[in-house]
Amino acid sequence: MKTRGVSIAACLTITTALLASCGSGDAADDGPVTLKFQALSDQPAAIAETESIVADWNEENPDVQVEIVPAGWDGVYDKLITQFNGGAAPDIIHYEAASIVSFARDGYLADLTDLMSDERRADIPEGILDSVTVDEQLIAYPTELQSYMVFANRTLLEDAGVEIPTGDTMTWDELREIARATTDGDEVYGLGWGLSSPTAAFMSLAPGFGGTYFEGTGEDATLTVDDGEMALPELVHDMAYEDESILPVTMTQSGSEAIASFYAGQTAMTVQGSYQAANIAKDAPKDFDWVALPPLAGPEGPQQAANPQTLSVNIDSEHVEESAEFIEFFTQTEHLAALNEADALIPATTSAQEHLAEKLGDENGWDTILASGQNFVSAPYLFVDSYAQWKDTVATPAYQRYLAQETDETELADQLTNGWDEITQ
């Protein structure tokens, strides 16, 4: 009996002790200003680079210290919305353009229009700057982007007698021709493209065909599905079912999954996010000879929608100006170049792109990838309130049905527009 009594007492004591030891202390002091910087960097090299930049800032600015709060991309939207509503959001917020527009509209982000230096403003291509401008307010500094690129197996292209494109751009028709030429029965397909969730790719690449999808912003936006919007889905459909030059299984995979068949020589080319160049260099078989092909250009040019990673400032921060000064420091040419090299992404400023191009040359396709950095344009979908809902519940299932031949072009267009009407009415 005594033993049981002692056990219960011990259990209570342990619980109390555990709870007591769990407490986190927030020591208030009157020292330097401390800015909380919620950073989403995930690559070890990018984390190290972020820490290095912050350490440099802290050394140069003893009165304004920056503290990194590492966070993951998974669930960060829900975390931020709760933090904003609960008045507990960090001072500096790392995220992406497509997701911060709604925060800006709800009044959670500071207007940085007057805080961004003229030098920085002039250094950011117009299309990228537009992607972080909401209602004529600059809501973030853009930092890193990806573009959609075509990576090719040089050996398979040469074996098929294809001359590898080397110009500033490559047309979609050229891509189709090369895909046809390199397709060899069931052994090799010309193209592998992970289109399990095709909406993002179709939206990003639509500007090259003159496709905009949306007009207007916020709740007033309207959807148009016309020739420019349908051109790319139809092209992919034709390549898959008329030419039979797309490996069918890749159309049910993600981009990362589709790259395995590229390494295995089952596909001669693959459409991927530009950051995959670093992975191909690391993961491809040793004798794998690959090349990044020039940026894809539609009838309207090589434009792609910009959805940059961003740094914003919490409007409720007591130190908005100091936060903006830190972001100015963070986005200096050398810092952005180093960060993007670590993340294998494209810097949002022209000077950082040039810095990186000079440093890396044509290593691992960097010259081609960086060249695509000047083709970004702002995309209307970034500023549409119901876009995320439409994308998940209407567009992606509709594209999937179309790419699986369950519907035709007319039905696809109807489903996209009718679905939008149902959501917005």
Added chain:
Amino acid sequence: MRVFAQQLVRPAQYVALAGYILFLGFPLLWLVSASVKSSAELNSLVVNLLPQEWHWANYSEALARQGLVSSAGNSAMVALASTALVILIALPASYVLARLKGTIRVAGVGWILVSQVFPVILVILPLFLILRTIGLTDSLVGLTLVHTTYTMPFALWMLQGYVAAIPVDLEEAGAMDGGNRLVVLRRIVFPLLAPGVVATAMFSFVSSWNEFFFALVLLQSPENYTLPITLSTFIGGEGKVALGPLAAGSVLAAIPSIVFFSIMQKKLTGGLMAGAVKG
């Protein structure tokens, strides 16, 4: 012929059992396999359970990730504390729910059922504001209380089922022998409830150990992060995932759960009605 068929039954049962265990254990096996494969192998079409080349660097990379070990410690503290609280509260409460008749029981059962209806996303903001008012956001104490509250309804539901399964006759026999209510509870009911308590504790521990969303939203400081939050940082933007290190981190994260289970499992069946009815 019949004897031959009977002889086949037992081996067939073992084969079926082995197949079932393999089916259940395969995801874990695959996780362990992925944790020792290189990025190149994980991104190839080659499908092997055993890696072509053992790539232990995934483990060093996972352990080098900032805060993995300390966040494991945080997870253990929160899980153990919330499990202890759940058991302390649920044990007497479940007895009341199972034995009492009337409005308290109806209200209790109704509360349990209703509490399961609301999605987490609905309660997170009010919860955050309440915890902020009492200074318990970004605090492992606050998270412990949330996990306790979140787990409590199902724990109560589980335990009251175990209590209901204990014959009332046993309690009456104890009372006939001169034991008061407390003595009957302590010497008859609670010992018989041991397997139920263990099962409930295991459920509470694992629920808390794996819980992601509350921890994601409530915890702000890296030093307070729990293991699922730290593991989520292996998943990057633009669809990038450090699969090998993530798998290695997940294997490491699973170890405490497995140890806890292996310790508790022995007690799961040990006390089951042992000696309850004397001949």
